[in-house]
Amino acid sequence: MGKKRLEDALQKVNQPVEVVFRSFELDPTMEKEVNMSIHEKLAQKYGMSIEQAKMNARNVEQMAQTVGLEFRFDKMILTNTFDAHRLAMFAKEHGKMHEMTERLLKAYYTEGKHIGDHATLVELAQEVGFDSEEVTTLLAGDDMSNLVRSDEKEAAELGITSIPFFLINRKYAITGAQSEEAFIEAIEQITTQDGPFTNIKDGVLCDENGCEIPKK
16 A cells, blocks of 8 residues: 555656665565464454454555555465565566566455465466566575565664565655655655655565654
């Protein structure tokens, strides 16, 4: 949702902006096969009932609809996403990271696909235009692992613990799925303070809150 609101905001500001996705795992210890629903996981993590978790999920689904997204928490399959991040890094080297990331997000949040499963990842990569054998070989080895770990190490050094997290000019942090208006205001304020900038680094890969624009 934060990604979509940022994209909508960028359509309304007269700035040359480059968006770069970064790897970030909310739970690197997650197993590839998880015998637990997203509602059970949220209830466990936040100490709430399953019904409360479902209600919160429905609220997020309704918020997503307001920006043209369809989230289906009832279909989401929990899994380890490390290989999905490796695939995104592979796509980055071929100039298709945005397309691959978009496809992975839709597969997970909307279609309920198992994005920890290699066969599923190969299928998604094919849809973006990659050769199935090349992607199968990639996933069978450890290529791109060092790049994913490098991003995660940098995130830890920057104190990033949740997503979405947006880092602008490596100085300004915007956390959470802020409104389109908040992104526009932040970008305009930063431009006023720093002058025109050339890139925004989006440290994706889901928690909330706050917009922090440090003063000079």
